[in-house]
Amino acid sequence: MIRVENLEKQFGRRAAVRGISFEVRPGEVLGFLGPNGAGKSTTMRMITGFLPPTAGRVTVDDLDVVERPVEARRRIGYLPENAPAYGDMTVEDFLDFVAQVRGFDGAERRARVSATIERCLLGAVRRQPIETLSKGYRQRTCFAQAILHDPPILIMDEPTEGLDPNQKHVVRDMIRQMGREKVIILSTHILEEVEAICTRALIISAGKIVADGTPSDLKKRGGRERSLDEVFRELTRTEDVAGAARREVAP
Amino acid sequence: MSFRNIRAVARREWNAYFNSPIAYVFLVIFLALAAFFTFFIDRFYEFGQADLRRFFGWHPWLYLVLVPAAAMRLWAEERRSGTIELLLTLPMTPLEALLGKFFAAWGFLALALLLTFVTPLTAFYLGHPDPGVVALGYLGSVLLSGAYLAIGLFTSALTRNQVISFILAVVIGLFLILAGYPPVTDFVARFAPQSVVEGVAAFSFLTHFDNLQRGVLDARDLVYFASVMAFMLFATQEALRGRAAR
Numbered sequence: 001m002i003r004v005e006n007l008e009k010q011f012g013r014r015a016a017v018r019g020i021s022f023e024v025r026p027g028e029v030l031g032f033l034g035p036n037g038a039g040k041s042t043t044m045r046m047i048t049g050f051l052p053p054t055a056g057r058v059t060v061d062d063l064d065v066v067e068r069p070v071e072a073r074r075r076i077g078y079l080p081e082n083a084p085a086y087g088d089m090t091v092e093d094f095l096d097f098v099a100q101v102r103g104f105d106g107a108e109r110r111a112r113v114s115a116t117i118e119r120c121l122l123g124a125v126r127r128q129p130i131e132t133l134s135k136g137y138r139q140r141t142c143f144a145q146a147i148l149h150d151p152p153i154l155i156m157d158e159p160t161e162g163l164d165p166n167q168k169h170v171v172r173d174m175i176r177q178m179g180r181e182k183v184i185i186l187s188t189h190i191l192e193e194v195e196a197i198c199t200r201a202l203i204i205s206a207g208k209i210v211a212d213g214t215p216s217d218l219k220k221r222g223g224r225e226r227s228l229d230e231v232f233r234e235l236t237r238t239e240d241v242a243g244a245a246r247r248e249v250a251p
Numbered sequence: 252m253s254f255r256n257i258r259a260v261a262r263r264e265w266n267a268y269f270n271s272p273i274a275y276v277f278l279v280i281f282l283a284l285a286a287f288f289t290f291f292i293d294r295f296y297e298f299g300q301a302d303l304r305r306f307f308g309w310h311p312w313l314y315l316v317l318v319p320a321a322a323m324r325l326w327a328e329e330r331r332s333g334t335i336e337l338l339l340t341l342p343m344t345p346l347e348a349l350l351g352k353f354f355a356a357w358g359f360l361a362l363a364l365l366l367t368f369v370t371p372l373t374a375f376y377l378g379h380p381d382p383g384v385v386a387l388g389y390l391g392s393v394l395l396s397g398a399y400l401a402i403g404l405f406t407s408a409l410t411r412n413q414v415i416s417f418i419l420a421v422v423i424g425l426f427l428i429l430a431g432y433p434p435v436t437d438f439v440a441r442f443a444p445q446s447v448v449e450g451v452a453a454f455s456f457l458t459h460f461d462n463l464q465r466g467v468l469d470a471r472d473l474v475y476f477a478s479v480m481a482f483m484l485f486a487t488q489e490a491l492r493g494r495a496a497r
């Protein structure tokens with residue numbers, strides 16, 4: 001379970017996240033929605049312990065991510081934004097490195113790496129240096145790294161970004177299937193994806209939660225049934241123009 | 252502290268050197284310059300002295316430029332490519348990650364140094380240098396490269412820009428050399444009391460490196476190099492803590 005309490009992040013004088021609280025339980029696939037710069041990635045970076053929060057607290061299965069970072073991270077699989085990976089390594093070596101740090105050894109490690117390569121359909125490129133991969137394959141390699149140790153908690157920042165329609169389908173199926181027993185948080189700009197895989201969605205705007213509910217709840221906001229797209233625009237448009245501009249002038 | 256994490260990172264970094272042209276360019280340039288200075292500038296053969304002091308005497312200057320070049324990518328590249336976010340969200344402490352990087356790079360520098368073995372062989376062929384003094388010379392050189400490396404690792408953690416990392420490391424290194432460089436200390440001695448000159452020189456790489464070159468094994472010199480490394484590695488850890496500033 002992930003518990004986020006009054007989380008805040010300040011970059012200099014700019015507030016990126018301004019008091020976010022929520023809880024996610026196993027079996028939930030939570031989608032973060034929100035305009036560019038809303039604070040989705042920053043929130044994820046604080047949950048994974050990469051960025052220290054300015055205020056507030058995150059616990060992962062009751063482990064505080066700031067106080068007990070290593071234990072908390074063992075439970076988390078993380079796919080950062082833009083799918084970073086070591087370009088000089090082959091797909092296989094990269095996953096092997098992650099497997100070492102994740103505590104696998106010998107035959108078990110080889111089996112893990114191979115199984116993950118197969119699962120993420122990376123067999124064709126397993127010996128290729130990551131810097132020579134196409135964007136979609138790189139995305140999948142980083143996705144593979146996140147699920148390699150079968151973590152109870154998955155945090156994925158735009159997991160289907162750059163994938164072709166077939167791959168999007170494969171990845172969504174995997175997420176939906178893993179979501180049955182795991183805690184999953186993902187962010188996306190594709191609203192149909194939210195309806196397809198998320199059991200719940202948070203709309204974040206200007207560092208605050210402006211809506212929280214199942215995708216069908218969100219569509220029924222305001223009494224009548226609308227598309228998620230319309231709801232999203234209504235809730236975040238004001239931020240987009242005035243709010244974002246105002247926040248950007250702060251140094 | 253988990254040694255398996257340190258080892259995993261060290262192995263990755265070691266391979267990263269050899270997966271790119273960096274390793275080969277570095278080794279060739281290091282060996283070529285070491286040989287050039289020793290044999291051409293110092294005319295090692297003409298003097299016919301089977302003394303390796305001149306050979307080792309160049310090392311502080313060679314390392315001054317080459318070690319920052321080998322170290323600058325260690326963290327700066329992680330920042331630039333975003334992999335730092337992966338590395339530091341794996342179940343490992345920043346200290347383990349930076350020690351892994353440090354040992355890989357130090358091992359690589361030690362390999363470069365080891366490949367200079369032809370020079371002492373030549374000296375042994377030409378005369379009778381004291382093997383103990385040669386061994387201490389190598390020990391001093393390894394410690395010196397580790398101290399430079401710790402500085403380079405630190406400046407690399409400060410920025411995503413490799414050029415800035417390089418320049419900062421060279422400047423710090425230069426300062427630590429010059430504090431004990433005779434032309435500088437002689438100049439300072441003209442207007443400062445001897446105790447001040449010695450106090451400043453005690454901070455210098457050269458002072459402690461020279462002792463080992465002369466074949467003097469003094470615990471204080473070993474402690475000095477160990478302290479520089481420990482301090483710089485600690486500073487690196489603190490720099491990584493403040494990583495929010497990208």
Ligand SMILES: Nc1ncnc2c1ncn2[C@@H]1O[C@H](COP(=O)(O)OP(=O)(O)OP(=O)(O)O)[C@@H](O)[C@H]1O
Nearest residue numbers: 011016035036037038039040041042043495496497
């Ligand atoms: N390291 C940083 N230093 C300064 N400002 C930052 C830093 N990281 C993020 N920000 C700012 O924080 C705000 C939130 O950024 P964040 O990356 O969380 O947005 P996001 O919701 O993920 O947007 P996108 O949809 O574009 O990915 C932005 O205004 C951004 O410029």
Ligand SMILES: [Mg+2]
Nearest residue numbers: 040041042081
């Ligand atoms: Mg983002």
